[in-house]
Amino acid sequence: MGKSTQGRLMLEHLLHRDRLIVAIGTAAVVALAWAYLASGAGMDTEMMADMPDMAPMPWTPLYAALLFVMWWVMMIAMMAPSAAPTVLLYATVKRKQETASRAAIDAWIFLAGYLVTWAAFSVVAVLAQWALEYFGLLSMAMASTSAVLGGIILLAAGLYQFTPLKHACLRYCESPLLFLSRHWRPGTRGAFRMGLRHGSYCVGCCWFLMVLLFVGGVMNLAWIIGIALYVAAEKLLPFGQRLSHAAGAILILSGTIVLARAI
Numbered sequence: 001m002g003k004s005t006q007g008r009l010m011l012e013h014l015l016h017r018d019r020l021i022v023a024i025g026t027a028a029v030v031a032l033a034w035a036y037l038a039s040g041a042g043m044d045t046e047m048m049a050d051m052p053d054m055a056p057m058p059w060t061p062l063y064a065a066l067l068f069v070m071w072w073v074m075m076i077a078m079m080a081p082s083a084a085p086t087v088l089l090y091a092t093v094k095r096k097q098e099t100a101s102r103a104a105i106d107a108w109i110f111l112a113g114y115l116v117t118w119a120a121f122s123v124v125a126v127l128a129q130w131a132l133e134y135f136g137l138l139s140m141a142m143a144s145t146s147a148v149l150g151g152i153i154l155l156a157a158g159l160y161q162f163t164p165l166k167h168a169c170l171r172y173c174e175s176p177l178l179f180l181s182r183h184w185r186p187g188t189r190g191a192f193r194m195g196l197r198h199g200s201y202c203v204g205c206c207w208f209l210m211v212l213l214f215v216g217g218v219m220n221l222a223w224i225i226g227i228a229l230y231v232a233a234e235k236l237l238p239f240g241q242r243l244s245h246a247a248g249a250i251l252i253l254s255g256t257i258v259l260a261r262a263i
Contacts, residue, residue, distance in 0.1 A: 113195020
């Protein structure tokens, strides 16, 4: 076996090892997030549903911070799995350019940038939740109390699936190679900026799907799992654009039916 062959095999081994480390780390983060949701989401929703006349929690800085953590962990659980292919491909490319330790660190920084974007979304979600509670449009189970509002959200989410912005964002989310080739930035700062950019595309792609949680219940595990599975399918399957249109049509039909019954 020649030196060139040995070198190639060693490089392949290192690439495989680095991808495995990043994959296991990402899976651990996702598992912890889902463990949090499974231990608290279903129990809290059931308890709140059994006490519909209970006064809403007062909005204090601590309560707002707890809600932010809840939303952010939920976004990590729902969105990190579909971002894993991009993170893994980024780690592979970096490993060919730099040392193993540097590549792994930058891959984690890329993921951190991605999650920071969803942290920003979580802040907006908390503000939206406060507004809905203030106007009496959200139940103790954190679900819409207005059929009209629920129908409007369903209808608007369906229409958004057909917009150019949705299509443009989904294009980068479903193709890690396209994203990396168009938005590559060198260095550690570049890794964070790329994570922010990729997260921005994913927020642009999926933010209205997350708003659907206000229809079924923010901490309703069935809705959380269903939306998470759909997001993964839309981004990872080869027919994501067609799936997006099909989901949009279903949401439009559902919203129309809900509004027709409510009016």
